[in-house]
Amino acid sequence: MKKVALLGGSFDPVHNGHIAMGQAAIDQLGVDEVWLIPARKAPLKERVLTNGAHRLNMLRLVCRDHPRFRICDVELKRNGESFTIDTLETLTSQFPDIEFTWLIGADQAKQFDRWKNPKRLLELARFAVADRNDALDELDVREGMVYLPMQPVDVSSSEIRSGMKLNLMPESVRQYTLEHELYLPAWIKPQMSDHRFAHSCSVARLCRELAKAHHLDEHKAWLTGIFHDIAKDLPKEEQAKWVAAAFPPQALKEHPAIWHGYAGSEIVTRVYGVYDPIIKNAISTHVKGTSYDPYAMIVFISDKLDPLRGYDSSALIEACMNDLYNGFLLVKAENRAYLEKERQEKEK
Ligand SMILES: [Fe+2]
Numbered sequence: 001m002k003k004v005a006l007l008g009g010s011f012d013p014v015h016n017g018h019i020a021m022g023q024a025a026i027d028q029l030g031v032d033e034v035w036l037i038p039a040r041k042a043p044l045k046e047r048v049l050t051n052g053a054h055r056l057n058m059l060r061l062v063c064r065d066h067p068r069f070r071i072c073d074v075e076l077k078r079n080g081e082s083f084t085i086d087t088l089e090t091l092t093s094q095f096p097d098i099e100f101t102w103l104i105g106a107d108q109a110k111q112f113d114r115w116k117n118p119k120r121l122l123e124l125a126r127f128a129v130a131d132r133n134d135a136l137d138e139l140d141v142r143e144g145m146v147y148l149p150m151q152p153v154d155v156s157s158s159e160i161r162s163g164m165k166l167n168l169m170p171e172s173v174r175q176y177t178l179e180h181e182l183y184l185p186a187w188i189k190p191q192m193s194d195h196r197f198a199h200s201c202s203v204a205r206l207c208r209e210l211a212k213a214h215h216l217d218e219h220k221a222w223l224t225g226i227f228h229d230i231a232k233d234l235p236k237e238e239q240a241k242w243v244a245a246a247f248p249p250q251a252l253k254e255h256p257a258i259w260h261g262y263a264g265s266e267i268v269t270r271v272y273g274v275y276d277p278i279i280k281n282a283i284s285t286h287v288k289g290t291s292y293d294p295y296a297m298i299v300f301i302s303d304k305l306d307p308l309r310g311y312d313s314s315a316l317i318e319a320c321m322n323d324l325y326n327g328f329l330l331v332k333a334e335n336r337a338y339l340e341k342e343r344q345e346k347e348k
């Protein structure tokens, strides 16, 4: 009889913890395949899930690297909440010659009585409870369940959604989330003040509009805008560390107000997986406006003309929409005049 392990979840997004669990079922329980079952709407959870098509696409990327993993879309196709009991009834009648094992974590095992129809669930399939090797004593493995020893990967989808532990998702999935702007801007929110967050979103919006006006890649411009101040609220010592890691020593001799651009261009790569040299260049030069690459000009302009800054920048925005290069020169000149005035006032 063919043996299949079933792993249900929101997969919003799929991460290394899910993959490790499926792999453990292959290694420890000797199953032939692991079927990943994305929920349409998870019971016991309030949150609205990311569009099912995106979650499916991310799972497809995982299956490409793990040939024994498959996707089962039975829950996505069914309306309403995704109860395991309905899924198991469907699968066992549809595939009578397959022996199913449903994979759950220790937390789910503890609240198993809250699941719909737990008695029937245990008749339909074997349940395997994944947990650390040393946790067996505390583990609630009841009749009809088996223990699946594994070292769980300490990560949850909600941590990833809020921008933490981004290295614990497959790189292909991380690139997909960036490409489709799935968890941005939420990723950057915990890294900055509310004020800076609003500014970053507003700058990103203006970047996108400028890119559109000049027939450039709108998504690339938006990414540049959303990340441009990612390092600005970090303590100066921490900014300096990032700068020192990626730039020649003279970068740190520049005014500390400039550092966050350099630091940001390194953080986007190391933390968020943005490797595009055009985006990195635009972020690193955004403070002074020293690059004439169109994306660098766009983020410099958008940063200085951000409507949230509280002065009327509409005429300059209009000028930049019509002519990027000359608009950029105008904004630079205005900025220089503003800084000069500020300097003179300080000296008074
Ligand atoms: Fe900045």
Ligand SMILES: [Fe+2]
Residues within 6 Å of the ligand: 199, 203, 228, 229, 303
């Ligand atoms: Fe800014």
